[in-house]
Structures are given as structure tokens and as C-alpha cells.
Amino acid sequence: MPNRTPELPPQAQVVIIGGGNIGASVLYHLAKEGWTDTILLEKAELTSGATWHAAGLVSRMVGGYNLGSWHDYAIDLYSSIETETGQSAGYHPCGSLRVATSPDHVDWIRHVYDGVIARGNEAHLIGPKQVAELNPLYDVESAGVREALYTPHDGHVDPAGVCNAMARGARQLGARVRRRCRVVDITGRHDGTWLVDTEHGPIVAEHVVNAGGYHARRIGAFTGLDLPIVPMMHHYVVTDDVPEFSSMDHEIPVTRDDYFCGYLRREQQSALIGIYDKQDPRSVWVDGCPWDSENELLDPNLDGIAPWLERCFERFPSLADRGIRNIVNGAITYTPDGAMLLGPVAGVRNYWLACGVTVGIAWAPGAGRTLAQWMVHGAADVSTRLWDPRRFGTWADLDFAKARAAEDYTLRQAMPYPQHQRRTKRGIKTSGVHDRTSALGAVFEEAGGWERPRMYAAEFGGTEPFGWRRTAAFDVVQNEARAVSERVGLGDFSAFAKFELTGPGAEAHLERVCANRMPKRVGRTTLTTLLNRRGTIEGEATITRTGEERYWFVTGAPSQLRVWDLLTLGEHDGEASDIDDRFEIADRTDSHGVLTIAGPLARDVLAACTEADLSDDGFPWMSASTVTVAGTPVLAIRMSFTGRLAWELHVANDDMATVWDELWRAGGPHGMTAFGSAAVNVLRMEKAYRSAHELSNDVSPHEVDLLRMVKDEPEFRGRQALTERRATPGRTRIAYVELDGTGHEPLGGEAVFHHDRVVGTLTSAAHSPTLARTLCFVFVPPALSEPGTELQLSLFG
Numbered sequence: 001m002p003n004r005t006p007e008l009p010p011q012a013q014v015v016i017i018g019g020g021n022i023g024a025s026v027l028y029h030l031a032k033e034g035w036t037d038t039i040l041l042e043k044a045e046l047t048s049g050a051t052w053h054a055a056g057l058v059s060r061m062v063g064g065y066n067l068g069s070w071h072d073y074a075i076d077l078y079s080s081i082e083t084e085t086g087q088s089a090g091y092h093p094c095g096s097l098r099v100a101t102s103p104d105h106v107d108w109i110r111h112v113y114d115g116v117i118a119r120g121n122e123a124h125l126i127g128p129k130q131v132a133e134l135n136p137l138y139d140v141e142s143a144g145v146r147e148a149l150y151t152p153h154d155g156h157v158d159p160a161g162v163c164n165a166m167a168r169g170a171r172q173l174g175a176r177v178r179r180r181c182r183v184v185d186i187t188g189r190h191d192g193t194w195l196v197d198t199e200h201g202p203i204v205a206e207h208v209v210n211a212g213g214y215h216a217r218r219i220g221a222f223t224g225l226d227l228p229i230v231p232m233m234h235h236y237v238v239t240d241d242v243p244e245f246s247s248m249d250h251e252i253p254v255t256r257d258d259y260f261c262g263y264l265r266r267e268q269q270s271a272l273i274g275i276y277d278k279q280d281p282r283s284v285w286v287d288g289c290p291w292d293s294e295n296e297l298l299d300p301n302l303d304g305i306a307p308w309l310e311r312c313f314e315r316f317p318s319l320a321d322r323g324i325r326n327i328v329n330g331a332i333t334y335t336p337d338g339a340m341l342l343g344p345v346a347g348v349r350n351y352w353l354a355c356g357v358t359v360g361i362a363w364a365p366g367a368g369r370t371l372a373q374w375m376v377h378g379a380a381d382v383s384t385r386l387w388d389p390r391r392f393g394t395w396a397d398l399d400f401a402k403a404r405a406a407e408d409y410t411l412r413q414a415m416p417y418p419q420h421q422r423r424t425k426r427g428i429k430t431s432g433v434h435d436r437t438s439a440l441g442a443v444f445e446e447a448g449g450w451e452r453p454r455m456y457a458a459e460f461g462g463t464e465p466f467g468w469r470r471t472a473a474f475d476v477v478q479n480e481a482r483a484v485s486e487r488v489g490l491g492d493f494s495a496f497a498k499f500e501l502t503g504p505g506a507e508a509h510l511e512r513v514c515a516n517r518m519p520k521r522v523g524r525t526t527l528t529t530l531l532n533r534r535g536t537i538e539g540e541a542t543i544t545r546t547g548e549e550r551y552w553f554v555t556g557a558p559s560q561l562r563v564w565d566l567l568t569l570g571e572h573d574g575e576a577s578d579i580d581d582r583f584e585i586a587d588r589t590d591s592h593g594v595l596t597i598a599g600p601l602a603r604d605v606l607a608a609c610t611e612a613d614l615s616d617d618g619f620p621w622m623s624a625s626t627v628t629v630a631g632t633p634v635l636a637i638r639m640s641f642t643g644r645l646a647w648e649l650h651v652a653n654d655d656m657a658t659v660w661d662e663l664w665r666a667g668g669p670h671g672m673t674a675f676g677s678a679a680v681n682v683l684r685m686e687k688a689y690r691s692a693h694e695l696s697n698d699v700s701p702h703e704v705d706l707l708r709m710v711k712d713e714p715e716f717r718g719r720q721a722l723t724e725r726r727a728t729p730g731r732t733r734i735a736y737v738e739l740d741g742t743g744h745e746p747l748g749g750e751a752v753f754h755h756d757r758v759v760g761t762l763t764s765a766a767h768s769p770t771l772a773r774t775l776c777f778v779f780v781p782p783a784l785s786e787p788g789t790e791l792q793l794s795l796f797g
Contacts, residue, residue: 007178008200013037014375015196015205017183017219019044020051021163021360023211025368027175028166032369033376036174041198043182044294046167047160049213050360052295053330055236055274056162057254057263058362059096059154060123063115064749065761066382066698070366072119077365078157085172087165090158094266095253097134099148105258107468108415109149110797111747116151117794118751118761124150125797135252137244137271137316143259156254156265159361166368182291186222192349207350207375214289214331216341216355221288225345228392228401229356231289231331232409233282233298235305236274238267240323245269260311261413271319273312278410280304283402284331300327334358336396336404337422338411342367342387343374346561349569353389358412378533383696390561395449400425417466418747419473421445431494431593432656436664440674443473448557450495453676455480468796469744473678478769480679484642485770488601489675490663494593497560498650499553499567503583506551510543513566515701515718517711519545525622525637527709529701530566531718535725537695537704539563544624544637549583552624552635552650556692560589570717593656597663598646598683601670606647608666612636630662641680643687685766685775688736693748693764694777702726703779704734732760735785739765739774739793746795752778753792759784762793 013035016023019042027040042048058075062068078089100106109125116123128140131148167177185197186208194208212219220227245252245266254265261276284298313320335341335356340363345351354371357363367387373380385391403424411420421444429450431437441458444451454464457476465471483489501510510518516528522545530539539559544552555563567585597606603614612627613619624637632655640646651659664672684691694704700722701710710722725731739746745765752760760780767774776793784791 008181008198009039009176009203011204012039013205014039014207014209015194015203016040016209016211017196018042018049018211018213018215018355019046019167019177019179020049020211020213021047021159021166021364022213022354022357022367023209024163024166024170025364026209026211026354026371027177028170029368029372030375031170031173031175033372035372035376038170039176039178039203040167040170041181041183041196042177042179043215043291045179046177047163048294049215050330050332051159051163053297053328054159054361055263055265055272056090056156056159056361057265058157059254060116060119060121060151061096061098061112061149061154063112065115065119066386068115068119068749069382070370071362072121073369074362074365075153075155078162081162081165081169085165085169087168088158088161089165090161091155092157092251093153093155094251095134095150095152096154096256097131097148097150097253098256099131099143099145101144101146101259103146104415104468106147107796109147111468113149113797114751114794115749117758118749120758122152124152126150135255136248137242137252137318138255139315139317143257143315150253154254157361162361162364166365183219186219188223188348194351207352209352209354209371211354213333213355213357214285214293215291216333216353218288223348223351226397227341227353227355228336228396228398229333229341230283230401230405231285232334232405233284233301233329234274234332235277235300235327235329236272237305237309237324237328238326239271239273239319240325241269242271242319242322244318256413257315258413258415260308260315262308262312264312264316270325271316271322273309275305275308275312276409276412277301277304277308278414279307281406281409283406286398286402296330298329298331300329332358334405334408336392336401336408338408339386340367341389342371343384343389344565346390346565347569379536379538379697381698383698385558385692385696388562390565391448391558393449393561395428400428418468419464419466419471421463427451429590431492432653433492433593433595433660436657436660437492437674442674442676445677447495448497448560450557452495453492453674455676455678456674468747474767477678477682478767480673480675481682482769483671483673484599484644484675484679484683486600487671487673488597488599488605488667489673489679490660490667491596491598491675491680492593492660493596493648493677494653494656495557496589496594497555497557497563498588498592499564500586500588501551501553501567501583502547502549504549505582506549509583510551511714511716513570513717514541514543515711515716516709518543518551521545522547523624525624525639529695529706529709530563531700531716531722532697533718533721535700535718535721535723536697537699537701538697539566540695542637542639544635546624546626546635557589591653592650593653595649595651595656595660595663596640596642596646597649598640598642598644600645602645602647605663605667605670605672609662630658632659634659641689642683643689644683681764682766682768685764686768686770690734690777691764694734700725703731730781732779733782733785735778735780735789737776737778737791739776742774742795744795745774746776746793751794752780753794754780754784754789759791
């Protein structure tokens with residue numbers, strides 16, 4: 001055994017690898033939660049990776065509740081942590097501006113405004129004159145500014161200061177930090193603990209957190225992980241002194257302008273200009289950052305940033321003649337979708353990721369707090385779906401990560417239209433009818449790696465029209481929904497995870513992990529949630545009993561690995577139930593697809609294709625049977641998210657085209673229409689069905705009014721916590737609302753008011769062609785969820 005330094009303990013409850021802002025935040029927040037037998041290991045000095053060269057921006061200017069709450073918390077913590085620890089964060093509360101120069105820009109910033117005020121923050125929509133007053137350097141007239149979003153309590157911090165402040169706060173609570181101690185290997189032990197080998201000896205840990213920044217992929221490789229993380233180059237330049245700053249009575253707000261794909265703020269007496277050179281994004285250290293990398297900068301790509309600097313000087317003409325004092329080109333880690341990897345590694349216990357971080361200064365406090373809550377309590381106070389590493393399967397390999405990281409880099413300073421889909425590395429998972437749906441003009445979206453038809457409109461050329469308000473897609477989706485409501489529709493909904501559980505212990509195991517009762521009779525189906533030990537929703541599923549000792553388990557494709565862990569590992573908390581070895585579980589996700597036939601004429605069409613009894617008596621709602629369609633065995637389940645008469649047809653992927661063709665032929669005389677996921681969203685809102693927008697780990701079945709899907713007996717995971725949660729007053733409740741007086745739909749995250757007071761937020765919405773109304777789900781205080789309550793909504797300001 002290598003010689004051990006006196007400072008290195010033989011064991012710890014948690015070992016955190018990486019001493020940047022993320023690692024320090026995890027250490028600090030675990031200590032805040034009472035886990036102080038923790039140690040952070042840094043191979044060099046704190047902040048010596050990406051943290052030290054960050055521009056230090058923090059802003060509340062983020063739409064959406066979960067990610068926005070991280071940004072809010074960062075400002076709250078950075079503005080107060082010096083009082084707690086004695087370490088300055090260097091916080092400059094100068095505010096932020098984002099300018100809008102087109103109608104779409106205006107819609108975007110107004111949507112962001114709705115989300116910012118929904119979280120209880122101060123924000124203002126201001127005109128060109130106020131922009132010029134706040135930032136006199138900015139040429140408002142030539143830019144053609146129509147409006148701007150101003151968040152006055154934003155600013156920037158000293159990156160090294162905030163990292164050291166959190167590390168100091170953690171040490172004051174009893175946690176430990178060891179610098180100059182590189183981890184050289186990680187090995188899982190038979191007792192479930194981890195052996196973390198370092199240059200100075202091993203440590204045995206109950207939990208390991210990979211917060212390795214640039215080195216996260218190499219650290220992951222110790223245990224066979226291929227993490228989809230790619231470092232991308234990012235520049236900012238610092239000008240010579242700007243004399244105008246001396247005569248101002250305030251510090252200019254951080255100003256963001258998509259025209260030059262960047263931001264500008266004051267840096268002492270100079271201007272700091274951040275640039276996203278989207279025409280030439282470059283990755284670095286794709287095969288692994290060298291272990292000896294420390295406080296490293298890269299040679300600047302002058303040709304890449306020059307066009308964007310020229311555009312910046314158009315907006316800030318007084319800077320054009322200033323010299324450039326410094327050019328900083330440092331690497332920032334990216335994931336394929338731009339969201340970090342935060343949470344458990346699939347398939348193992350107590351190995352956690354906190355890496356792939358693109359906005360480390362603004363995200364670190366929220367990420368650390370969220371992960372600490374997850375580790376200690378079994379779930380966080382905000383939904384973690386956005387960041388859960390298990391959203392990526394093995395299909396997210398290095399080539400995929402490289403292409404998507406470069407694409408995401410180009411989107412950093414661009415309008416994130418709600419219809420936008422990534423364009424690189426498409427077609428990873430396709431169903432057996434992909435060619436059929438493509439021929440019908442399907443516009444596809446990604447779901448867990450699958451290509452899923454969103455709508456059918458050949459005139460769109462495969463891309464849904466972009467816009468913040470209603471586009472030409474509105475009528476297409478309304479017509480698809482109307483066709484299903486009035487006649488019959490056929491859709492490819494193969495983007496589900498499908499598991500098969502068999503054996504005498506399958507029923508007992510499902511009863512332990514599911515909140516609802518399992519079907520007692522063969523050929524019956526149940527809907528259920530799966531809870532964590534905090535009593536909140538970790539997943540949802542449809543489960544069909546296909547034999548005395550056989551179950552067909554279906555959940556959303558993005559939930560595949562997370563729900564698989566719930567079924568095979570339990571929770572990553574050291575208290576999971578043992579697996580009953582009298583059953584087996586097999587993953588049928590890729591081998592089987594799903595077709596849905598729905599509408600009042602669905603029975604007529606399906607009856608023309610099978611000899612099975614499809615009557616209400618012979619095939620009642622929530623029942624299932626294996627039927628033959630075009631000589632092909634199909635598991636038919638009478639249910640659907642559309643809320644109409646419908647069957648889900650689960651069939652081997654290789655046989656899907658045969659079944660589709662037979663149904664399409666039979667449906668022709670009945671006016672059958674192909675329909676996609678956008679129409680399903682309309683139809684499910686008409687029936688008040690909750691979706692993933694409403695069902696997540698920050699709410700329980702009680703809050704979303706689904707206690708009818710919770711059994712009383714026997715015991716199941718999360719039951720005691722759910723009971724306690726139901727007795728806790730003040731938690732928000734879901735409300736189903738009709739929206740009056742609008743010609744466009746909310747997008748999610750908007751503020752809900754009652755008598756001019758913000759009381760909640762909106763999660764999802766759709767316009768019903770049947771009711772000629774827009775229907776929404778909101779979360780508000782229980783007293784305001786009662787029928788008949790009048791609320792107001794902030795919609796585009």
C-alpha cells in the first residue's frame with residue numbers, strides 16, 4: 001500500500017473529486033445537510049480548472065422554474081456568503097439587460113419575463129430610452145432596440161472568491177479539503193462501498209461524486225463510464241481602459257445581444273466582451289484532458305472571434321478604438337443537450353455525477369444544493385429530470401457528444417424557440433414504421449433517442465415552423481386532434497421503454513416499488529406512479545398482467561434507465577429493498593414498438609383487421625389481450641393517453657410495418673388520419689391527464705390529485721413519507737383551468753396571479769378544438785385550487 005499522508009483519512013462517507021465551483025458547492029451543501037464526514041480531493045489547487053477563468057456572470061434572467069431557481073439561489077448565496085464565512089465573493093450587483101431587436105426577440109424576452117416574475121423576482125420590460133440610460137455605451141438607435149428585459153439584482157462575481165467561500169463554509173462545518181491529491185483509480189467493492197485510490201493512498205467511501213470538470217470523462221473511465229462530455233473553447237476579451245466608465249454614477253448592467261453572440265460587462269476600468277463564435281466552434285481535449293493541466297488557457301482563435309467582435313463594436317462604437325488588453329480562451333465543458341450531468345450513475349449505487357457544467361458560476365450553488373438533497377433525502381426540492389445523467393443511454397457515445405456539443409455551443413446566444421430540435425446525429429432509434437410515417441410527412445422530435453412523429457405536415461419539409469406564438473403548425477395539430485375525436489387516427493408511439501417481468505416473485509416486487517395495486521387477473525392493466533422514499537414521484541408506468549407470472553411494464557423513453565434502476569436497484573440511498581431472485585426482468589425497449597389507434601371509429605377499423613372480440617363486454621377498458629393482425633401477434637391494450645376509445649398495439653419492431661399497412665388500409669374508408677405527439681398533448685389536456693410536466697420528483701400524488709392511484713395496502717416505497725406529506729399544510733396543489741381572452745397558448749413557466757399577487761406557475765397548456773378554449777395546468781396554494789376560482793396569468797408580459 002502506498003505511503004499515506006497524515007492528512008488523508010482511511011475512509012469517509014463521501015469523497016468528492018474535483019475542486020472547482022461545482023465540487024466546492026457539493027461539499028458545502030452536503031455539510032449544510034449534516035453530512036460532514038466528507039472530503040474533497042483536488043489534484044492541483046481549488047479553481048485551477050474552468051472556474052478560475054470564468055467571466056463570473058450570475059443572472060435571474062432565465063425562464064422556467066427549475067433551472068431558474070438555481071440562478072436565483074446563486075445570487076442569493078453569493079450576496080450573503082461573505083457574512084457567513086468571512087470570504088468575499090466579489091459580488092457586483094450591477095443588473096442585467098437583454099435587448100430585443102425584432103418581434104420574435106420581444107416575444108422571447110417577454111416569455112422569460114413571465115418566468116422570472118413567476119419565481120417572485122423583480123424584473124422590468126423597458127424601452128430604448130431606459131436602455132440608453134442604463135448603458136450609455138450601447139448604441140440603441142443603430143441597434144434598433146424595440147424592448148429589453150432588465151433584472152436589476154443580477155451581476156457578476158469573483159469566480160475564485162465564490163469557490164473558496166463555499167469551501168471555507170464547508171470546512172467550518174467539519175468537511176475536509178485536500179489539495180494536490182490526484183485520484184488515480186476508483187473501484188467498486190463487494191460490500192457496496194468504493195475504493196478511491198489517490199497519489200497518497202486509498203480512501204474507502206460510501207459515496208463518490210465525480211465533479212472532475214475537464215477530467216470528468218477520464219475519471220468516469222476508471223469505472224467503465226463513457227460520459228458524454230466535450231470541452232469547447234470559449235473566448236472573452238478585455239479592452240484597454242474605457243474613460244467613460246469614470247464619469248458614470250453606476251456600473252453598467254451586463255448586456256446581452258444576440259447580434260454579436262455575446263455579452264459585455266465592466267471589468268474594473270475596462271470592458272469585458274464574451275463571444276460565442278458560432279460559425280467556428282472548436283472542441284479540445286476530446287480524448288481526455290492531460291492530468292497536469294492547471295490554470296491552462298488555449299491559443300486564441302482570432303479568425304473565429306473577429307467577425308463577432310466587429311459586430312460588438314457596431315453596438316458599442318466607443319469601444320472600437322480601444323485596444324485589446326487581454327484575450328482569454330478557456331475550455332468549458334458541454335453535454336449533448338447543454339444541461340449538466342447531475343445525479344446517480346445508471347446501474348450502480350452511490351456513484352454520483354456533478355459534471356458537464358456549461359455555466360459553472362451560475363449553476364454551482366443550485367446544483368450542489370440539489371445533489372445534496374438528493375443524496376441525503378432521496379429526492380430534491382426541484383425536479384431533477386433536466387439534469388439526470390440517466391437521460392442518456394449508450395447511444396450517446398463520444399461521436400454523438402462531439403457533434404451535439406458543437407451544435408449546442410452555437411445555440412448559446414440564440415433564441416431558444418420552443419419548436420427547436422437538434423439537427424446533428426439524428427435517427428439513432430427508429431421504429432419499424434419510420435419509413436411509413438416519413439412518407440406521410442411526419443415532423444419528428446427526439447424522445448430518449450427515438451425519432452417520434454410530432455405532427456404530419458409535408459409542407460413543413462420536416463421542420464416545424466418557429467415562433468413564440470401560434471404558427472402554421474397550430475391548424476395542423478388542431479386538425480389531427482379533431483380527426484381523432486371525431487373519426488379515427490393512427491400513430492407511431494414507439495418511444496416508450498418496455499420491460500417484461502416474469503417469475504413467481506414478479507408480483508410481490510412490483511407491489512413493493514409501485515404506489516398502485518397490480519392487476520390481479522391476467523389481461524388487466526393498471527396505471528401507477530413509482531415513488532421515492534420522500535414520497536414524491538420518481539416515475540409513472542402502465543403495467544399489464546399478461547400471464548400468471550408475467551407483466552408488461554411501459555414507461556416513457558427518457559425514463560428508461562431511471563425506472564430500470566427503480567426496478568432493479570431501488571434507490572441510491574443504501575436502503576433499497578433486495579431484489580427477489582424469483583423473477584427476471586428483460587428490457588424490450590428496442591425490440592418492440594407501439595402503434596395507437598384511437599377515436600370513435602377505432603373499433604370498426606381494428607375489427608376489420610382481427611377476429612378478436614372488441615366489444616365492450618369482450619374487450620373492456622383497461623384490459624389487454626394478444627390478438628392477431630395481418631397474421632402478426634399483437635399485445636393490444638385498450639387504453640390511451642388520448643382519452644378516446646383506443647387500443648395501444650405493442651408489436652415486435654420487425655413486424656410493425658405489416659400491422660401498420662393493414663390498419664391504414666382498413667382505415668381509409670373511415671377517414672383515418674395519422675396523428676403525432678402534439679395532437680396527443682391536446683387530447684390529454686381535454687381529459688385533464690397529467691404528463692411529465694406535472695409528474696416529477698418535486699411533487700407527490702397528493703399534490704397532483706392522483707391519490708386514486710395510490711393503494712392503502714400493502715406497504716410500498718414512499719408510503720410513510722407520502723402520509724406525512726399529506727399532513728403538511730401549505731404545499732401547492734394542481735389546478736385545471738380554462739384560459740379566457742387569448743389567441744395563443746402559454747409555453748410553460750408563466751406566472752399565475754390572484755388579486756395582483758403571484759401565487760403559482762403554469763406547467764402545460766393546449767388549445768382544445770372541442771371546447772374552443774385553452775386548457776392549462778397550474779400549481780397554486782390549496783385554497784386557490786378549488787373549482788370556480790378566478791386567477792390571472794402573465795402571458796408575454
